[in-house]
Amino acid sequence: EVINTDNTDAFKYDEKVLAAYSNYTKSWDKWDLSFGLRVEQSSIEGKSVTLSEANTQDYLDWFPNASLSHQISESVGITGNYKRSISRPSYTNLNPFTFFLNENNVVLGNPNLNPTYRDHFYLGVNFLEYFTVSSYYDNYDGDIVELARQDNDTNIIAYTPTNLDKKVEFGFDFEFIYAPTNTWDLYFVTSFYNIAEEANFEEGFVEQNQWSNYSILSNSFSFLEDRSLNASLTFTWVGKNLQQFQTIDNRLVSELSVSKTILKKKGIITLAVEDFFNLQDYKSRTRYLNQSSFGNVDVDNRSIKLGFRYKFGNTKLSTNERTTDAEERERL
Structure with missing residues (x-):
């Protein structure tokens, strides 16, 4: 047996993170203040044994966060916050090994x-109990994206994780939560946002931006006197948007589910229908410098599912399973 070194690799990866946290909170009158700081020391080493390549990183970073909220009146409140965070590349992204999807895609x-x-800024106002209007601004320094880069000489498209020079996203959101009746819950949110991406390639500098809309309309209904019949209808609109220098076309996601409780609440019959308008497929386009490609994503999203669930035994007994405290779990 002879090892094919073109299709073989051993990648040794070691990561150590030392972090210290501090947090301060204070409330007075109708004000709430929170301030925190995380200090982090990271050491990373990745070695490709087969390719004899190594990568080491060692950095110390500070990550502050702050939040301030004020209840202006009984029906109006305002909140603002800022947070700086980090996302590290995974060891699979750092491994320089070439994985062949087919003859033309690697x-x-x-x-x-x-x-x-990432530096995140947020400002929101909630009023009249049902409404929230907010704005946000995100600045990404070195955002990691998997770019599809085509080689026009070899006709090979290589999907490579890359740090963008800069990515900025900002938007305005409107949220509405209301119960028109005691058997009908309504939720609606719409976001108008802009994404701008910049990167410097060997062929030149690229800068693109795109305004988009993302909206959700969700309805939940209860029927019959004992509310044993329930239905949920949700529409999600994903407007034309920019993702990693690709323009993605509009999509409409539609979902309908109905459930009926039977047999003294021990049995549940469910019916779910997804993508009944068949508008979840989309096209993508890449156009910059010497890059020009087109994709048509036609996924088998349309489905009808019928299910039945039954609870055996004494359903009134409570579990003795021990669960981790929510606050501790979040910290971990």
Whole structure:
């Protein structure tokens, strides 16, 4: 047996993170203040044994966060916050090994990836109990994206994780939660946002931006006197948007589910229908410098599912399973 080194690799990865946290909160009158700070020391080493390549990173970073809220009146409140965070590249993205999807498509790791730093700003106002209007601004330094880069000489498209020079996203959201009746719950949210991406390639500098809309309309209904019949109808609109220098076309996701409780609430019959308008498929386009490609994503999303669930035994007994405290679990 002879090892094919073109299709074989051993990648050794070691990551150590030391972090310290501090947090301060204070409430007075109708004000709430929270301030926190995380200090983090990271050491990373990745080695590709077969390719004899190594990557080491060692950095110390500070990550503050702050939140301030004020209840202006009984029906109006305002909240603002800021948070700085980090996203590290996974070891699979750092591995320089070439993975062949087929003769013309490969996935390449990038051992020179750096972590992504994100600064997030938020300002929101809730009023009249049912409404929330908010705005946000996100600045990504070195956002990690898997770019599809085509080689026009070899006709090979390589999907490679890459740090963008800059990515900025900002938007305005409107949220409405209301119960028109005691058997009908309504939820609606719409977001108008802009994404701008910048990167410097060997062929030149690229800058693109796109305004988009993302909206959800969800309805939940209860029927019959004992409310044993329930239905949920949800529509999700994903407008034309920019993702990693690709323009993605509009999509409409539709979902309908109906459930009926039977047999003294021990049995449940469910019926679910997804994508009944068949508008979840989409097209993608890449147009910049010497990159020009087109994709048509036609996924088998349309489905009808019928299910039945039955609870055996004494359903009034409570479990003795011990669960981790929510606050501790979140910290971990």
